[in-house]
Amino acid sequence: MNSDLGEGFGIWRLGDDPALLDVVTSANVACGFHAGDPATMHRVCVAAAERGVAVGAQVGYRDLAGFGRRRIDYDLDELRDDVLFQIGALEGFCRVAGARVRYVKPHGALYNTAAVDEGQASAVVAAVRAYDAGLPVLCQPGSVLAGLAAAAGLRVVAEGFADRAYQPDGRLVPRSVPGAVLHDPAVVVDRAVRMAVSGTVVALDGTEVAVPVESLCVHGDTPGAVTLARRVRDGLAAAGVPVSTPGAGAW
C-alpha cells in the first residue's frame, strides 16, 4: 500500500501524514517541485523510517502553483534533470533518517503524461537509470512508462487504484468522467481485495480486466482518507493478503 505524503508547502498542509504513515507501507514523498518543502521532507522521512515505511521519490513538474497537475511540454533533458534533482534532494533526508530512497513514482500530470508519452517516459527512465539502475519505478501496468522502464532493465512495480474506475483496456477513467472516482468505502475495500487476490478489477462497462498490481495506491488528501486506508488494510488482512514493506532485497 502506497500513499502520497509530504504534500504541503511552507505554512500550508495537505492530508494527515502521521496517520497515513501508520497505515501504508510505502510513502511517496513530494520533493519540492509540485509540493513539499525541505522541513516537511525531513519530518516525513524521519517519521517513515521510525515506522519502517519505505520512502519513494514522488517526482513532479516544477509547478507549485499548479500542484504539478498541468502538463508541461518540457525539454526532455531538462525533465530528466528535474527528476534527478528531486531524487537527490530526497535522498539527503533519507540518509539523515538512516534510510534511502527505495523507488520513484511520478506525480500528477507527469504520471499521466509518462503513461502515454514516449518522450517524457524516457526522460523519467533516463533519470532513474543514471541515478541508480536498481531503483524500481512505481507506475501503472501497461503504461508507456512501464514498458520503457522494463526495456531499460529497471524493475517496474505495478500499482492499482481501488477507488478509481477502470476502462476495459486497463487504463483509468479520467477524473472528468462521472463515476471516475469511487466513494463508497465498502466498494473500495472489495475492489482492493479483488485486485490483490485475483489481480482483476471490474471495468466501467462490467467486463473483468486484469490488473496485475503489486502495490495499491490510497489517497491521503480527501476527508475520510485515513479511515478508508485503514479499512482497505483491514480488508486485505481479513482476506489473508500480506501487506508488507518492500524488503531490503526487494523494491
Place this chain on the structure above:
Amino acid sequence: MNSDLGEGFGIWRLGDDPALLDVVTSANVACGFHAGDPATMHRVCVAAAERGVAVGAQVGYRDLAGFGRRRIDYDLDELRDDVLFQIGALEGFCRVAGARVRYVKPHGALYNTAAVDEGQASAVVAAVRAYDAGLPVLCQPGSVLAGLAAAAGLRVVAEGFADRAYQPDGRLVPRSVPGAVLHDPAVVVDRAVRMAVSGTVVALDGTEVAVPVESLCVHGDTPGAVTLARRVRDGLAAAGVPVSTPGAGAW
C-alpha cells in the same frame, strides 16, 4: 583555488563556467536556491568530474530574486533543512557524474551571516554533521562558523580572498566601503602568492594580518574574471606553490 560556478538560472547565465573549470581546483556549485537549475547543476558536475575538479555545495538562502544576498531571519531548523536539501540535490548530480560532494560552502548573505551569527552558523553545522560528518566546511578563518564547525568535529578549510581588502582583525572590509574590492591584477596576484606562501595579508591600515588559508576564492562573475584567475594560478606556480585538487583522503 575555488570559484563560484553554475550560478545561472534557466535562460540566464552568469560567468564562464567552462573556462573557470580549466583554472580552479574546486567548484562551488550553486544548488538551486539562490541560483542554479537542475540542468546547469548536471552540466557543471559532469564538466568538473571530467577535469578532476572537486565539487562543493554552494548552499544559499531560498531567494532567487535576491541572489541569496539579502539576509533572511530563518527559523533555524528550516535553515538546516534548506541546507540539507541543497547538499542532497547536488549529490545526485555528482553521483551521476561519478563524483561526490566534497565540501560545503555557504553563499552570499548566508556566508556573511554564518560568519557572525551563532544561530545560523549552528544550522549550517547541524546540516553538514547530519549529512556527513566527514564533509569539510569552506569558510573564513576566525569566523563564528569556523569556530562552531571545528567544535563540532568538522574539518574546516580556511579560505582567503586575494581581491578583497582586509580589516586588521582578519575580517573582510565590507563591499560598501571604498577600496573593498581590488581590481589591479598585479596586486591581486601578489596578495594571492603572499597568502599562500606566508599566510599573511596587508590590511587596509597597512598592518600585516595572519590569514592561514588553504584555499583561495576567485570570483567568476566579473569581466576579466577568467584572465585574473589564470594569472593567480600562474603566479602561484611561479612561486612554487602547489595548487591541487583535494585528494580523496583530504577535504
Place this chain on the structure above:
Amino acid sequence: MNSDLGEGFGIWRLGDDPALLDVVTSANVACGFHAGDPATMHRVCVAAAERGVAVGAQVGYRDLAGFGRRRIDYDLDELRDDVLFQIGALEGFCRVAGARVRYVKPHGALYNTAAVDEGQASAVVAAVRAYDAGLPVLCQPGSVLAGLAAAAGLRVVAEGFADRAYQPDGRLVPRSVPGAVLHDPAVVVDRAVRMAVSGTVVALDGTEVAVPVESLCVHGDTPGAVTLARRVRDGLAAAGVPVSTPGAGAW
C-alpha cells in the same frame, strides 16, 4: 473590522474566506508574494465587492516558503518596487470586480519590521505615495511606519488587536512571550469593545494604555476564527459602536 484573506496558494487553502467576508468590513487581500495566487485574488475581490467589503493590499516579502514571516534585509528600492508590484496586481482584480484598492497594509515580518525600521517603513511609504498619495496605510499607532506615513502626507488608519496582549508603551507583546495571544472569546470581545469605545486597552502589567484605533484586526487562520469575529462584531453592535465599511470619501 479587518481581516487577512486570500492567503492560500494553488491547491492550498488557509482560513474560511467567504465566512469572514460576511463579518468584516475590510479585507486585507494577499497579493502573491507571501501568499495568494491570481485565481484566489480574483475570487476574493469579486466576493468582497459583492458584499461591499473594502479591499486592501496586504503586501508582504517575496517569500512563499516562509509565508512572509521571516525578516528579509531588502535593498530598499527593491522593497518599494515589490510593494508597488503587489498593489498594482491587486488593483487589476479590483478593477475587474468593479472596485479599487482602498488601503495598504504590510504583512507579517514586513509589518513588524516597518513598525520599527526607518528604512523599510520609508520604502513602504515611498511605494504608496508613488502609486496614489490618497491611499491610506493601515498600521499600528505609534509605529515608525505610522509616523513616516503621516509625515509624508498619507492618511494613517490605526489598528488594534483585541486578541493580543499589549505592552505598557502600546506595542504588542511578542508572540514568543507566554500570554501574548488571548484565546478566551469573552475577554477578546470585551477588549474589542473597550478599544472601540474608550480607545484604551489594559496592558500585560495592568496599566491602561491609550490605543486610538479606527480598525480592529481579527485573525482568520485559526480554529474558531469566524465565530470569534462574529462575536466581536455583535459585541460592538451591542455597545452601540457603528461598524462600517470605509466610505468613498473616507479610507
Place this chain on the structure above:
Amino acid sequence: MNSDLGEGFGIWRLGDDPALLDVVTSANVACGFHAGDPATMHRVCVAAAERGVAVGAQVGYRDLAGFGRRRIDYDLDELRDDVLFQIGALEGFCRVAGARVRYVKPHGALYNTAAVDEGQASAVVAAVRAYDAGLPVLCQPGSVLAGLAAAAGLRVVAEGFADRAYQPDGRLVPRSVPGAVLHDPAVVVDRAVRMAVSGTVVALDGTEVAVPVESLCVHGDTPGAVTLARRVRDGLAAAGVPVSTPGAGAW
C-alpha cells in the same frame, strides 16, 4: 516597431534595454511570470515613458525556469487570472511613470499556443476584455487569437517578424527548421521595408504572402540585436515609412 524588454530577473540580465528603447516605439515589458522583476519593470516603464515609447504587457506562463517557452496545459480560468495579474502589476509601474499599459502581447509558448488553441486564446481575450475592452492585442494576423479577439470586439494589432521565415499560409516557420531565423542584416531590413510598404513577405517556398502588419517585432536578446533594430528603423525611414508611437487615440 516593438521589442521584448525587461526580460532579466534579479541579478540576471537579458538584452540591452536602454539601447533598444532608443530605437523601438513599443516596449513589450515582461511582467514577472516568465521573466521580469519589480525593480526591472519599474526601471523600464520609467525609461519608456521618458522616451515616449508605448508600454505593452508581455504576458507569459508562470514559468521562470522555462522562460515561458514550454507549453503548459492551464486550467483556462487560471490562465485568464494569471494574465490579469500581470497586466495589473505592470499598470502599477506605468502609473508611477505617468503612463499606462497600451496593449497586451502574449509571450513565448503562450503566444504560440494562443495562435492555434481556442481555449488559451479565449482565456487571453477574456482577461483583456475584463480588464479594459479598449486595450489592443498584439499578435499574428490570421491566428486563432487574432480571430477571437476581433470577434470579441477587441482591437487587434497585427505584427510581423522581419527576421523569421514564413510559410506559404502566412505562419512562421518553426525555429527547429533550418533557415527559420534570418541573420543577414541586409535581408532583414529589406523584408522589413517590404512588409511595411506592400504588406507582403516572400515565403520559404518563394511565393509571395500577404502579411498586413502594423507593427514589426525586433528581437533584443541576440548579439547585434540593437544594431539590427537601428538598421531596420533607418531602412523604414529611407523608404518613407513613418515609424510612430501609437497615439493616445490609437493603440
